[in-house]
Ligand SMILES: Cc1cc2nc3c(=O)[nH]c(=O)nc-3n(C[C@H](O)[C@H](O)[C@H](O)COP(=O)(O)OP(=O)(O)OC[C@H]3O[C@@H](n4cnc5c(N)ncnc54)[C@H](O)[C@@H]3O)c2cc1C
Ligand code: FES
């Protein structure tokens with residue numbers, strides 16, 4: 363079994379991974395980071411979205427062994443202790459979730475998008491969420507949350 | 521997920537020899553088609569040979585007459601490339617409209633073109649811009665590359681290394697995305713360049729991507745929206761499924777071709 367080394371949420375780690383293990387399974391089953399959700403087996407729902415080397419990816423559509431040497435961020439890596447990340451806080455303020463199943467993927471997609479788009483339009487936000495499905499909210503509150511969260515992230519940076 | 525052996529090729533020669541030694545080997549690029557296929561057990565290769573570690577397969581080189589894009593270049597990098605946006609904006613726009621941001625961060629040009637999905641975007645760019653597919657052993661002109669649904673002229677084990685896109689004088693791409701999958705229900709690339717006028721349609725044809733000679737001939741005489749207004753597209757060779765019938769797809773080809781010409785004339789692709 364290949365042994366891989368990586369950083370998850372700022373901490374260095376290693377793991378023995380079967381050749382056919384998906385990154386989502388490494389995160390959930392091996393590392394017990396169960397905030398990353400699995401919502402489909404067709405690579406369409408985006409519930410499993412994480413960041414690999416700063417880019418959003420569907421962790422169910424990448425092999426764990428392909429993450430050798432990578433820097434990975436999951437939803438567990440966003441908050442600073444009890445202080446929510448600005449995007450998480452915006453989702454709470456705008457009621458951008460109901461059952462919460464899609465939320466980790468939505469937030470990870472939104473953070474990756476907002477890092478490059480500090481003051482997005484509604485249309486840009488909707489396009490950025492094309493890879494993330496929500497069965498509850500009807501999206502409007504999620505879109506509002508991302509617009510607010512992006513601005514909050516920009517002002518936290520400056 | 522089913523069992524397979526994974527290896528990361530260090531060079532083209534290494535990838536080829538690993539594939540030869542495998543019972544049933546498959547190259548792995550961005551995995552955005554292959555891994556979903558494996559998860560659904562629609563294929564069962566013995567070996568996956570990752571091309572991501574091979575130097576020089578990713579990257580974009582702008583020349584005087586053309587842009588050459590490495591096979592392992594991700595869709596997101598093509599969409600964001602300043603060179604592609606400046607020299608072939610229709611191509612940058614096409615890449616930026618594939619799937620969703622997460623798919624674009626992993627999926628590659630070579631994987632998409634090798635796969636030749638009849639609803640994929642890139643085949644329309646390769647055929648519609650008159651590109652050349654470079655492989656580990658030869659160069660193949662776009663007109664001789666695609667060979668029906670999910671089939672190309674690539675030989676067993678042949679690896680796409682890059683695709684060279686000639687710079688058009690103008691080009692426009694318009695996609696009517698399937699509302700759920702984001703693949704093309706129909707999409708049209710129109711260009712006028714060193715090889716004359718080319719019009720390629722993806723998403724619609726029963727045999728995959730194809731050119732429309734009637735529209736090309738009319739545009740060659742007069743590159744205007746008006747010149748192609750009266751052209752009727754026959755629906756005999758169009759796909760028909762639960763999402764759209766052949767007649768509707770044929771109609772969309774005409775509509776999208778006119779919009780693509782208007783975009784090409786506006787000189788912007790946005
Ligand atoms: C949710 C979702 C939405 C999508 N939407 C779209 C869309 O709107 N439009 C669109 O066009 N595509 C879409 N795709 C497909 C996506 O663009 C894929 O990235 C692409 O089709 C395959 O590229 P890949 O790099 O992921 O290849 P892989 O999946 O790794 O490989 C695909 C095939 O190509 C072969 N291959 C890969 N690289 C090479 C090479 N260099 N030489 C020879 N053979 C090679 C592999 O062996 C395999 O058979 C979507 C995918 C998903 C999951
Ligand atoms: S679990 Fe649905 S896209 Fe990954």
Ligand code: FES
Pocket residue numbers: 458459460461462463464465495496497498499
């Ligand atoms: S909040 Fe339930 S799926 Fe989005």
